[in-house]
Amino acid sequence: MFVSYKWLENYVDLSGISPEELAEKITRSGIEVEGIEKIGEGIKNVVVGHVVKCEQHPDADKLNKCLVEVGEDAPVQIICGAPNVAQGQKVPVAKVGAVLPGNFKIKKAKLRGEESRGMICSLQELGVESKLVPKEHAEGIYVFSDDAEVGKDAVELLNLDDAVLELGLTPNRSDCLSMLGVAYEVAAILDRDVKLPASTYKESTEKASDYISVKVEAKEDNPLYGAKVIRNVKIGPSPLWMQNVLIAAGIRPHNNIVDITNYVLLEYGQPLHAFDYDRLGSKEIVVRRAHDKEKIMTLDDTERTLSNNHLVITNGSEPIALAGVMGGADSEVKSDTTNILLEAAYFKGQTVRTASKDHGLRSEASARYEKGVDPNRVLKAGERAAALIAQYADGEVLQGTVTFNELEVEPAVVTITLEKINASLGTTISGQEVEDIFRRLQFEVSRTEDTFTVTAPTRRGDITIPEDLLEEVARLFGYDELPLTLPEGEGTTGGLSPYQSKRRTVRKFLEGAGLFQAITYSLTNDEKATKYALDKREPVKLLMPMSEERSNLRLSVVPQLLEVVSYNLARQNDSLAIYEVGSIFLKNEGEALPTEEEHIAGALTGLWQNHSWQGEKKAVDFYVAKGVLEGLFEELGIIDFINFRAAEIDGMHPGRTAEILLKEEVIGFVGSVHPEVEKELDLNETYVFELKATPIFEYNLPALQYTPIPRHPSITRDIALVVDSAINAGELKQIIKDAGGKLLKEVSIFDLYEGEHMEPGKKSLAYSLKYFDPAKTLTDEEVVKTHDKVLATVKEKAGAELRG
Template sequence: MFVSYKWLQDYVDLSGIPAEELAEKITRSGIEVEGVEVLNEGMSGVVVGHVLEKEQHPNADKLNKCLVDTGGENPVQIICGAANVDKGQKVAVATVGAVLPGNFKIKKAKLRGEESNGMICSLQELGFESKTVAKEYAEGIFVFPNNAEPGKDALAELGRDDQILELGLTPNRSDCLSMLGVAHEVAAILGRSVTYPDLTHDEGSEKASESISVAVEAKEENPLYVAKVVRNVKVAPSPLWLQTRLMAAGIRPHNNVVDITNYVLIEYGQPLHAFDYDRLGSKEILVRMAKDGEEIVTLDGQKRTLTPEHLVITNGTEPVALAGVMGGENSEVHSDTTTVLLESAYFNGQTVRKSSKDHGLRSEASARFEKGVDPNRVRAAAERAAQLMAELAGGEVLSGSAEVNYLEAEPAVVTVHIEKINRVLGMNISGNEMQSIFTRLGFEVQEDNGAFTVTVPTRRGDITIEEDLIEEVARLYGYDNIPSTFPVSASAPGKLTDYQQKRRMARRFLEGAGLHQAITYSLTSEDKASQFALQPSDLTRLSMPMSEERSVLRLSLIPHLLETLKYNLARQNDQAALYEMSSVFISNGPGEQPLEKERLSGAVTGLWHLNQWQAEKKQVDFYVVKGILDGLFDRLGLKEHITYQQTKRDGLHPGRTAEILLNGVSAGFIGQVHPKLQKQMDLTETYVFELALQELLQTEAEPLTFSVIPRFPSMTRDIALVVDKDVVAGDLQSAISEAGGKLLKDVSIFDLYEGDKLDENKKSLAFSLRYFDPERTLTDEEVTKAHEKVLRTVEEKFAAVLRG
């Protein structure tokens, strides 16, 4: 909503409150002022000029040599290229030394050998937007009315000595889509009163109801329709003050009749429409739902095909307007119009929105009906428009109006207690202060034993419950006055929970390891939703999805991470390591809220290390990603609780996939994406993991312990064991660790051999065993005894043979 500061002063006294200060006060009261535009900012030296003479430029066909009286001692010569310049006109002249928008300075010049002392200006050159300039002046210079005085400040005459406040209104504050609505808001903030326009005007003896009859079939969609008749109007350009006010509000002037309806729209927030009574085709107005396939040509010249969901105004037989949206071409006001039928009505917002949306017609009128207009301003707006037509168009207003009224518009009555207001706000506002706030807002208020009964005027349709009144008290008392207090129970400073600390620790570790955090959609398609799911579940479907690609909630984070890798690889970013920590959604059955489970997933592809100087490269493989997870488990204190077990999963490489067990229970997996899926998605060799994050972080971690730096040497023995190919190296390693007892501190595998020196179904696994006692130096006999026990155990459990 664009609000003219000068226009606003017609309704509320703004003395002593500059526009910038007013904008600040409005913003602090809860309605954001997005900006204050000074219309004449940076401009100077523009005056009204009188073209005394005009002749063809001797050296240019498209230029005119004009002698212009600018209010000085002598007229000045100005060369003008506008096609519509003529002798006798009053025009806007930028004199020598004037400054126009964009810091454009006017200097003396010679054009084709003729001296030019200034510039005759168009409205666009004075900062007006082209869309707000009347069509007759859209090309060429602007011409003032004949009573304009040469030498006067042209910017002031054009209303540019004004400031425009741009209000960013939320949908509930439709009351401020009018100058009077903004005036009520400003008056409440400043503690001043609102002055309404005087609606008194002369009326003829003939009754409007004798010239037009009104009937409404669609009573729910149009509960109130008011029609007034104005005769003997003279259609002409509007007075300059009216044109400039409309242009400041972003509306293009047309003629006095149409401009008056737009003026009242901005003033009262009530859309109006003017029909040419003689072109209406009857003396009847019938409001009904359109017939299927019925057509109307609207004011923009477009033929519209209607359906029974569209509300239309008809002359009894054919549509003459699309209700609340746009009038019809067949009843448009023309320059020869002499009798005007003025419509002011209350239309259902949803019905107007349906028509507006179906036909792609968004207008100032439809926007207001959609958000809600004040039903008690319908008649007042009609009277205001009739008054202005009598004053500015010389019309004769017929007595009364023809109307149909099924509307029951009662003000809302809401009761709220003083104690509740203070309790909710955490403040101690006095009852008198609260009552003053309600009174300033124009609400009727009665107080009884600490309870306010507030009668809310119909212009404030957003106030219906106690909490709405509490908000009004808070914003007008001042959000800045709400005291800062500590929570009552705050005996200790706030801190992260143990779960939050661990989650943050996990993020920092992964980012330190070289992974970048990704955030992907929770919505996915049916074919991707179940891929890589850690826990099988029915799908949770959206009741009204925007598309099939976003129709269900995900069960795994990996599919979208792979899409992200694909996006990067397609753009020559061939090294990518991503992780995501977010929720998947496990179905609880039809109609039930799904269960959210937090997961930690990652996807890595490309080179892990690249050192071009030393020509060293390290491709991502299973053990790189496993090493990242081992480091993470170690950081979380879960290393002793985690084991890996070879497994097979859909979508993953059958020989490079492991299940991650937490205390023997599945808590995730790690593996390479199956080569077929990699090829299908145009991925290079890619490794992924997914962990049940909640289960991991809720597991009690091992307490942090410290050990003394060893003073005694350790002894290392290496063994190569020949076993069957189906023996898992991890099982063998676990058996060695258990058999080695307290002296065996570390077991690591360092070699795998399969070749022609072994049987086809055999393999050799080499382990390094480190023996150590922190209290003394071990003897060969002690180490040999423990080592022999290890060899006996692996021979008994795995038929392992020591390789010679």
Template sequence: MRVSYKWLQEYVEVDISPYELAEALTLTGLAVESIEEPGKDIQKVYTGKILKIENHPNADKLVICQVTVGGEENLQIVTGAPNVREGQVVPVAVVGAKLAGGLAIKKAKLRGVESRGMLCSGQELGLDPDTMPADQAHGIMILPPDTPVGLDVKPLIGLDDVILGLELTPNRGDCMSMIGVAREVAAILKKPLKMPPVNLNEPAPAPEDRVQVDIEEPDLCRRYVARLLKNVRVGPSPAWMQQRLRAAGMRPISNVVDVTNYVMMELGQPLHAFDYHKLRDGHIIVRRAVREEVIVSLDKAERKLSTDMLVIADPDGPVAVAGVMGGLYSEVTEETTAVLLESAYFKPVSVRRTSRDLGLRSESSSRFEKGIDITGCRRAADRAAALLAEMGAADVTEIVVDNYPEPASEKTILLRPERVNHLLDLQLTGTEISALLARLHFKVQDDEKGIMVTVPGHRPDVNIEVDLIEEVARLYGFNKVAGTLPVGAITRGARTYPQELALRVKNYFSRGGFSEVITYSFISPRVFDRLAMPADSPYRNVVALHNPLSEEQSVMRTLLFPGLLEVLQRNSNRRVRDGAVFELGRVFYPREGEPLPEEVTMLAAAVTGETPGGWNTRPMVMDFYFLKGILEALLERVGVQDVSYVPAGDVPGFHPGRTAVVRAGEQELGVIGELHPDVQEAYDLDQKVTVLEINFDRLIQVSGAPRRYTPLPKFPGVDRDLAVVVRQDIPAGELIKAIERAGGTILRNVRLFDVYRGQNIESGYRSVAFALKFQAEDRTLTDEEVGKKIESITGTLEKEFGAVLRK
């Protein structure tokens, strides 16, 4: 927000310097980021009139001007500006003048012709070319024709002003106006605030004209004021108004448009002017855009609208995007003779979303986004009408429509003085607190419980007691509040068990050659189609975002491993075919009747290709058994007991027959398996991928079993190999469990070392071979003892599984 020091003094008497004012504003929370003095370096630049123009004898693009600045002798000045004309009044830098940036003007000869001075453009005088009329942005600045010659240009075009650049926080939309800043300054300096007058003479009747305003979306447009002006005479605005608009960083356009911008900068209420005769029947309809509806905005761009956007329309179609920009069709032009002024309140969220989706930000949208004073809509429309009438640009009619479906109620908050003093460590009385708030135009009234404070409409950011306490602190002075150190019991910092376990798991995978990744919590609903999830799968019950950045990130994830597949896919597209990645993150499930979803921490890992080989090691295929070994070692390290891998049925996304459910006792921890070929193809992965996904919250519950020390046995062990033929569908894990039960306490270890199918093995069967180790703690085992255990084991296998010893 650019604040003109001279303009500010119209509303409040400022008796301190701009630099002192900047410090005072900063101390109250309105940070002044910059202080500009546009005319600081400029000297000896006067108004001059071009009396005669002649062509340069030695240059086609130069002309010779005879210029008077009020002295006895005319000045001969050579210029190449294309927009100079005889009779124009322009800024003239005489010999010895200094311009913006320190440029000094001296006598010179241009192509053999003497030049005694310089005709100045706005840019050479330190003005922003974007605030100048298009024909003057890089040409000579043209002053009003009735401007006297010989005047110092600086005060004439506002170069004797000081501009304060405010960096406002998002909650202080009320200070995006001169009156808003003046209200703060008046409170700081304990001066009265002078509101701009609204002098409306007797409005002229307009019996043949009518204005109708229908609000179809009262939730998005809570108030709409439309005021009709007749006999409009479009032309340039007065010099003083152009000067103030340029100081605010805006380009003067025409009197009608300039007045709407001026009132917006003055009162903070965006306005828009429609050409009344281009609105069918004077009928305004505030509605949502129709699907695929199109409007050509004032910047001449064709914009496609969506049904989420609010538009201002007449019966024939949209004429403006509400709160963002007007339409080109209803633009005010030099042929306009009647204007309909709009002053409305649009919902901030709606304007913000529309502005973002269209990629179109404007001064209006930035104010609507932060919230404006709904009670000031009518006043702003009246102020604009009065200004146009005062400058003779229009006649005010009696036709004004104020559609206000549900007037805003006053907001009253109880403020307790003891609470103020407790939080700020002050000793203010209730009277002092009331006086501070009254200076900020809050209405205060004593109550038994404290102070009842009524919040003015221009402060929508004040909603609760602590907001009022902040206002007291701001105006009292943050620098007057004593600095105190926080007090509290000091405790030793330590990780919780879940945090410690998470760190151990991450370190384990990282040291094992896995790369940790962090994928988006927001995913596309199409992920479930790629995983071939059935329509009734619980994983499709997702938390949808109300305002997603894109369709690709419109829902919260319910599974972790699809993000890992996208990582492997991205690597594969870049010819990185080998990969091992893991992630410890959260998934989200909706909870019926609850505003927030259920969050579950999951551990996922995915592998493909081979491990890196070395000069003394061979690469290892990272398949199901590789990842299962990684998981087994992890579960053992974190103290999970009674782990089993149960063959899984039809798990969506996984290869049938190559997938297992991981259990710890009766607790299901997750799943591990090879990716389904169709899913592998959907992710454009050309080699096998194995993934696991474990519920980390459940893992925490079953982990932490204490490690027990077992002394080394003193007596030798006995090794035996056992090979049996069993049906192919019998898992080796079930055979191992049966062997361990039958082997008793002296069976120390069972290891599967061979699986064979083929010659001499019946179809549908396979041979599995186990290495058994027997050992006792108190004696050396005999062959007879071991033989009896072998017989017991083979008998158990034959009885439970129909196993036959392989011969």
């Protein structure tokens, strides 16, 4: 809801309260003010000008040379390219030295040899959104009415010096979907009176009932319908002040009749509709449910097919409006309209919502009906609109309102005690203070000792139970004034579970390693659903997918990460490292619901390091991706239980992919994406990994043990072993570790050689072995004995020979 500060001043005295202070007070009382917009903020030196002469520029077909009075001693010459500029107009003029939105400064200039001292402005150039500019001014400059005073501040005249507060309303506060509702709220906050608008006009001697009859067949959907007939109206623009407040509220002005119905909609929160009486085709209004497959052409020139779930206004035979949503094109108020039928009705919110949703038509009117309008304002809003039409369209309002009324409205009566208020809020508010809060809210209240019986006005449909009154007392007493207390009684301390803690550790480590978190869809298409899956299952299909691209629950996170990489590469972001801790879904035979498992996945491409000053660049490769995972496993304390094993996985490069094993269980993979997949997705060389989270997070680690800092030296031996090319370095390393026993503390590979001096089918792997005994200094004999055992074992199990 957009609330004009200047418009609000018509209903509540805001003296001494700035828009910013008012926004703060409203927010602290329970309705969040999401922002304050000042459309004309920063605009300077823009005045009303009078075009006394207008002729074509001598050297330009599309420019006009205008002589404009701007309230100074002499007129100024301004070159204007607007197609609608003409002699005699009153227009907004930015004089030399003026500042327009965007800090655009107006200077004296020459256009095609002719001097220009200023600029004649359109509303768009003054900061008004194009969609809100009246159609007659959409393609050119804005033109004031003839009574505009030359030299007057145009920003003030156009209400651009107003402040517009945007209220973020919760569904229960539909009362504040109107200026009067906001006025009651602000008046309660400031403890000031509400000034209600006048609805007086002179009635005709003719009766409205002689011109129209009202019949309602769908009484449950429409318990109240009022129709007023107004004759001899003159269609034209609405007054400038009304256009200004509509623009501030985000509504585009059209003509005086439509603008008045929109104005009253915003003022009272009650939707109205004006029909061209002469285009109705009959003298009766019948409200009923639509027939199945019935057609109506709505105001947006779209033919719509109705069902019996939709409520329509008819002329007795044909629909002329979709009730509460949109009027029909056949009965639209047009420039030649002279007689109108004004509708003010109460429609059931659910019925309106059904039609609005079915036809994709959500309007200011339907939004209010859906959330609930004040039943006691329905006919009052019609009277207010009739008075404005009489005043600004010279309408002749016929006597009386033709109504159908079976609406039974009883205001809610709710009782609450002072003890409950203070016990719930932890306060010591006095009975007089509580009574005063209800008075400020203009709730009728009677008090018996410390019991309050409150009659809530029908505008506040959210007040139904004692807790609602409790909320009203709390917010107007002031949430900031409520005492701060600690909870009493026994309780449990909060904290993360071990699983949650490890998930947080994963995110912290990966982000520290330079990866950015991604959050992708859990939905994918048929083709990608089974790609890169660690567990091969039939994918879970959605019964009503939003699209074919999102029709299956995923079995792997990697395909979605590759989509992210592809999207970024297409936008020249070619170095990317991302990860996701997300869910995959495994179908279980015979069970309705799938099993949801958490996976850790990542994708890396481009440069891993780029030090431009030193000229150092390092591209992502297999060992970068593997190193990130090894660091993660070390952080989680499971690195000693992890092994990598060469593997072939569909969609992955056959020579650069490894399975990841925790003990003997395969928990994931890491490697390079297959070149064909990279070509298909327009990827550069990309590396991915994916792991099952549950086995990692729930792995039972041995108890933590501490060892003293060694006092005795270690002994290092390096060996180069010649083995068959098919032997994996990791397998050979494990054989060495097992053979070394307790004395062998560390084994690390530091060289691989496959060159011209090596036999075909052979390679050399060099390892560094560190021997150590925490209890004593090792002797050469002890080390030699263990080392010889290692050499014998690798020869026996792997056919390894020492390289000469």
